[in-house]
Amino acid sequence: MSTSSAPVFVARDLTKVYTMGDVQVHALRGVDFDLSAGEFVVLLGPSGSGKSTLLNILGGLDVPTSGSVIYRDHDLTAAGEAALTEYRRDHVGFVFQFYNLIPSLTARENVALVTEIAASPMTPEEALGLVELGDRLDHFPAQLSGGEQQRVAIARAIAKRPEVLLCDEPTGALDITTGVVVLDALTHVNRTLGTATVVITHNAAIAGLADRVIRLADGRVVSIAHNARKVEARSLSW
Amino acid sequence: MTRLRLSRPLLAGLAACGALVAVALWPRAVAVDMTTVTRGPLTVTIDEDGDTRVHHRFVVSAPLAGRVERITLDPGDSIAQGAQVARLHAEPAQFLDARSRAEAAAAAEAARGLVGRARAEEQRARAALDLATADLARETALDASGLTTRQALDARRSAVVTAREAVNAAGFAAAAAAADLERTRARLLPTSLDGGGRVVTVTAPVTGVVLKRFLDSEGVVPAGAKLVELGDPSHVEIVADLLSSDAVRVRPGMRVGLTEWGGDRAMGGVVERVEPGAFTKVSALGVEEQRVNVIIDVDDDRAAWSAMGDGFRVEVAITIWHADDVLTVPNGALFRAGADWAVFVVTDGRARRKVLTLGHRTPLAAEVAAGLDAGARVIVHPPDTLADGDRVTARP
């Protein structure tokens, strides 16, 4: 619930090149990024602009080719595999475009995956209650709609009470009605838990939810805008 | 068009599987040993062990008792007819020495005494008889007058009988004693009219070779004692004893092969005689058999045979049947099919069972009377699992 403006992330001059098949992709070409506690940031940009790459690096899922990332006082670029794992376990929550739930576990068990290894988590029931899925605890992902699955993913992400919540196109696979519900959950969590949230999207309409909107194109930051007034998720339409 | 293309791989697969099944179930050609049935000679022989025997053998024995000087002839020496074999000193009569004479005389005396006694005994018996007869007459007279008992009369009668017997016995005894006396007297007589010290030369009855010598050193022999055995080893015959059931099939004149006598090659012989009588002999395995002697003459090269002596062992094979040109099949090819004999003939790579009628048989082959042609390929020692119609192939 920290409202201090202490920086959560300080990332400087990030570049990332990776190989896909026979092709070399320059995902990031020197990006700087800051995030403050409790902030809600939206990363906008077309596909291929490097948004997901940046998010993965912030979340310790990927390592930059060059540049530095400091989370609070941890230097992520210097961290080894084990340290990154610990970092992810204790401090970061992820939400992916395609939910990435474990299909063979129920909603409750999917959340339990996290609560069993976290230091001071919520109970799965609490987390799921936060995203209003208290009545679908024992359903398998196959039995849930896209929006419900995403909400389970969110519950799973927040159950460990992370400081940072990273969401990669959370509504990309959902229709407008369900998408709105999901976004609502995200903003609700951001407000109630004070979790710094980064949301990636190519949908400009969502930008209204954010404190700051950062535009990326072709691996570089194009613009950073501040929203004076944030809109409600439920009032969005696209 | 598409349809056809689709099923081709499947068809190909099924065809391949079919081929595999065919290979799997295809009856395998069995490897066997084969031989060709040919015409040729076949000889049925009766094989036995025989011993050699010098044909004319003469045992020279001592004509009378006496002392034979050491015989200097050795076995193997030649001797001509009439030549001396041994010298015999005929023993003089058993002249009694003094003691024996005295004993003999005393014995004669004793015998004389016995004669005397016997005669006296005879006289006494006669006298007893006379008395008994007189008693009986008197008793009879009394009986006529009724002055005596029946009992007394019977008693007198039996006394007469007894007395008569006694007389007889005494008579015999006297005769025996007299004979005894004669015997003892005879001992005192000289035994032969000749007297002693005569030397007899025992000669060879025929020209020949000494086969055996029975007496090695000088010694006294009784009349008839064997001295030497002579014979003509150039006339050696062979005696083989056959089972009576085999001897029945042998006739004089049959050819005989003689082997295992120690020489380089087999010799030829001919059956001379089959003895008519059989005798019992226990075989090497303990079976009692009736055997008949068959005499075989050697009619081959005598020079090669000259080393054969008397009593040497020979293996004899009497040819009881021979044919120059018959169809023969090896015994290994034959097997029983029910009560018949059969072979497997190979035609077009398959084994076909053919029942045969067989004729004569030797340990190696049998004559085919009917059922097979020359040039046929038959299977030798067929495996027990071979059946009529199976594929076969020659073993490399």
Add this chain to the structure above:
Amino acid sequence: MVRPPFRLRALTRKLLRDVWEMKSQALAIAVVVAAGVTMFVTYLSNFDSLVRTLSQYYERQQFADVFAGATRAPAPLAARIGAIPGVVTVDTRVVADVTLDVTGLDEPANARLISLPAAGAPALNRVLLRRGAWPDPSRPDDVVASEVFCEAHGFGPGDRVAAVLNGRRRELTIVGVGISPEYVYSIRPGDLFPDNRRFGVFWMQRAALAAAFDMEGGFNDVSLQLAAGASSDDVVARLDRLLEPYGGRGAYTRALQVSAWTLENELTQLRMFGLVTPAIFLSVAAFILHIALTRALALQRGQIAALKALGYGNGALAWHYVQWALVIAAAGALAGIAGGAWLGARMAELYNVFFRFPMLDYRVSTGVALWSLAGSLSVAAAGALAAVRRAVSVPPADAMRPDAPARYRLSLVERLGVARRLPQAARMVLRTLERQPVRALLSMLGIAAAGAVLVIGLSFIDVMDVLIDEQFVQAMRQDVTVTFVGPRSADAVQAAARLPGVIAVEPQRIVPVRLRAGAHHRTLAITGLMPDASLQRVVARSGAVVTLPPAGLVLSKVLGEVLGVAAGGTVRVEVLEGARPVFDVPVAALVDDSMGVQAYMARDALHALLHEGRTVSSTALMVDPAAIDRLSLTLKALPAVAGVAVREATLRNFRQTMAEHMNLIIAFNVGFAAIIAFGVVYNAARVSLSERSRELASLRVLGFTRDEIGRILLGELAVLTVLSLPVGAVLGYGLGRFIMTIFNNEVYRLPFAITAQSIAWSWLTVVSAAALSSVAVRRRLDGLDLVAVLKSRE
């Protein structure tokens, strides 16, 4: 899925459900593991049980350490034998080999008579009484008979058997039925296979036996028990010296005693089979597991990324996925242990036919069970580890990216330009195979392993056929072999020719000898044969018939190796009968034969060596089959006859015994091979289907029929199966030859043989198993949900 009543960690629940998800594949793998473990448990638990039973039996019944026979030694010699350093107990006996006239048997049988002491139990080689009672001292004709003999004839206490003892016929009464550690394996000396109808062991009172054989005050057999650490070679040498003047026939240790030796051999085989065969199965299982797991992990890519994102480290995830392999292997191992326990018990029952123990205490020891479990788990882990490590160490970001389309190139066949007329489907199949050549190769090898197992199993039938042909059609062609009591003069040959039904006779001279070369020696017999013998012949494994040279010895090749002599060398021959002369004899040739250790010599050369006439020990007879019964009856009554072997009866006995064994072995062999083939093909098919379901569904959307995509999917497997057939045959051939070489020993050296028929059968089995699994996978193909597949990301 039913919620487990107790709290399982979420990851564990995932594990169980994921494994359940791939249950058919898991089952196929588990069955292969189970097959391997079954073999392991069957063989090794029998090994275990036998070892335990044997050592107890030998211990309790005081089985001797050293044995020796002689012609006749005086009783006081026993004390001098006892004085040999290292000897703890001495037990002298009277032993005789006699012929029996058994009602119901046409030809004479044989028995070994062994003396029982007047009072108490023998000091060594004690007999265990199973039924009936010990002989009554007042009845000299009472005997205790061996159990296997009694069973073969249905005899029991009270039955009588006529026997010829030293030329005299006597009626023996069986008063008891017993067994002895000396005759766990009961075989007539000179035979190759046991025939319990024609050979028995009888224990008789010593006084009666000694009286019958002029052994009063003496003995002709002695057994010794040695102290721990005593040198048996020393004792044997001293014992031989002591017995030499009394016709000693060469002492030997327990290791060379027929029954003990045979058992030891059996144990070695059990252990060998118990280790080699499971190894094959478990290797195949590891391989299949590796492939299945690799695919499953590929499918789990996204989940792995998610879990990593959630903060699960590499170690935890690796452990989680390795547990998949362990769960499957454990299930297979447990089933295998149960199966092995059952099969092992059946196998133990079979043992009872040949080996008679007081009680075969068959148990699956904890050791064996634990080892099999440990073995399966480690093998599974090994198979899984590489795949798991690879999957888990992919950086999470990469894991979340969609897989690049698989790299394809033109296949080799196409590059060579010969593929112009190939249909599209065929081209796809070829390119797929070339894309992952290692995996294709390993799959093919896996199927080939099944083929190899079949080839080895079916080869046993062919080997038996070759052996029967060699021994009973090529080597032993006579109908009856008659052995005499002691050597006979040549008259016996003629006498044999006159027996009813005899067509031809071939005499043989058998002389017991000890062959010595350098430090090595063997006690056996030289067989003198006619050089042109057509009935009993010397045949090599290759089928070549050996004509005996006019002079010199012909030895089994294995004997040459043991003695260290080759053709051209010399051996010292110590004759063990008669005047016991010693000669140096040249070795003319070695023959690579199949059975026993043999020494042959031309008959004439042997007679010349021994300065004897044409003595004969036995005769090989060709007999009119219609007269064999009459002949047997005649032979039964001849006291000069020591043994009669009728070829037909021996062959029938052998076939029957082998058939019992064979059927069981073949059934399991085929079953197991089918399991392997099915497992490999099924898994490969499932993995392939999983990998290409998207592409196949796309093809369906484009308008390809189910058959067409079926061909594409299964064509790959068909090609692998067809390629595996010759490879499997070659592999099986090589492995089979290797196994045969390993099992070569002094008693038998079987040639490896496989016929085209057997190979065809093995191929058919593999193809059928592959076809079956293809059918199973094809049904899944039919159930391909086109829409769902297309919607999925990967």
